[in-house]
Amino acid sequence: MSIEQDIVEKAVKGDRNAFAQLYEKHFDRIYRYVYIRLGNKTETEDLTQDVFIRALEAIGSYKWRNSPFAAWLYRIAHNQVIDYFRKHGKVEKMPLEDDNVLIGKSDPAFNAENELEIERMIDGINRLTPAQRDVISLRFGAQLSIAEAARTLGKNEGTVKALQYNGILALKKMLLAGE
C-alpha cells in the first residue's frame, strides 16, 4: 500500500487529520486547474471550496478499486466546472478579471509580467477544443499524470497523449502569433 493510499484509507474511515493531509496536497493544484478553466478569482475560490466540501461529504463512500484518489478528486472538480458552465449558461471562454492570483507580490513589475503571461496562457487554452482544454488544464494546471488525467476524463491514455500533443502544438502557435 502506497503512502497516499494509506492516508486515503484513513480519511475514508473518518480520520480528519488524514483528510487535512489530502487537502494540503491537492488544494493548490485544484485551485490552479479551476482558475485555468474559469479565469476568475472569486468564482475559482467558491468552486474550489465546493470541490473540497463535496469530497469531504463523499470520502466515506470512496473505494480505491484500482482508481487513484487523484482521479476521483479531480473528477469532482471537473464535474463542478461543467456544472458551473451549465448553471451560469456561460460558454467556456471568459474575460479575465483584473485580479492578482500570484503569490509573492513584492515586485510589482515582475508580477505584472507574470499576470500577463497567465492571461495569455488562459486565453490560449480557452481557444483550444474542449477535449484539448480538459487535458492541458489537468496536465499543466493540476499536474496530473497521463494515467490520472485519462482516468479523470474517462478516456484512454493514447487519446490523452494525442490531445496533449495537439493542444501544445496549437498553444505554441497561438502564443507565438501573439508575440
Add this chain to the structure above:
Amino acid sequence: MKMTQNEAEIFDSCLESMFKGANIEDCLRAYPRQAKELEPLLRASLAIRQTSLNIQPDYHFKAIVRSHLQIKAEKMRQKEHKATWFFSYYKRLTVAMVSVMVVFLVGGGVLLASANALPDESLYPIKLAGEQLRLAVTFTEIDRAKVHVQFAERRADEMVEMALQGERDMVSTLTAQITAHIGSLNGIWEFPVMQGESANVFAPAELPESVEIRTSDEDKSTVDLEEILNQSREETFYILQAALYSAPEDLKPILEQAIENLGNDYSNAISIVKTG
C-alpha cells in the same frame, strides 16, 4: 504538422522526464530524428508549466477553506454521534423485539445466505426477490434512488465475476440490468438525457479498430460482447451524467461514486472479455 501516435508518445515521454528534472537537451539527444519538431514544443510546454505554477491561491483564502472544512467535519461527526446515541437508546427495545423477530429469522437466514450469491448459483433468485422486497418497502424518492444505484453496482460486480468465469450470456444479461436500474432514476425524478460532448465526458472511447478485422466465430462473439458492454456503458453513463446534473444535493456524491465504480467494473469486464 501531421501528428502520429508515435510522436505523441515521444513527446509525452520527454515531457515526463522533464517534469522529473531532466533537461531538454537530454531528451533531444535521445530522439535525434524528432529533435527539430520536438524542441519548440518542449520549450512551449515548459513555459506553460511554469506559468501555471505561478497561479497560487491566496494564503488567507486557503486558511478560511481549511477552517470551513474543519467545522463541516465536526458537524458531520456530531450528526453521526447522535445517530449512534439514538440506536443505543433503543437498544433495549430492540432486544425485547428479538423474540418476535426469531420467527422471521428462518426465512431471513435464507435471504442472508443469498446475499453473496452469483447469477449461476441456486440462491440467486432469492437474492433478487430480496432486492425487490427492499425496493417495495423503500418509500422516499432519494432512498429509492440510492437503492437502485446500489443494485446497479451489485450487478456490475457480478458482471465482472461472470466475465471471469466465461459466462458470456450472463454478462450480457447483467449489463441490461445495470442500465435498467440506472434508468429507473429517471422514473423517480425527471431529467433530460443530454447529448453532446459535455454529457459524454465519461462515456467510453470508440470501439477499437481490431473490431473490424476479427473474423472467426469465437472472435465475432467476443466483439459482440464487447459491443454490448461498450453500448451499455455508454448508455449508463449518459443517464448518470444527466441524473447528476439535476439530482438532489444529497444524491450527487453517490452518483459521482457510481460513475467511478461502474466505470471500473465496465473497464474490467471489457478487458477480461478481450483477453478471453
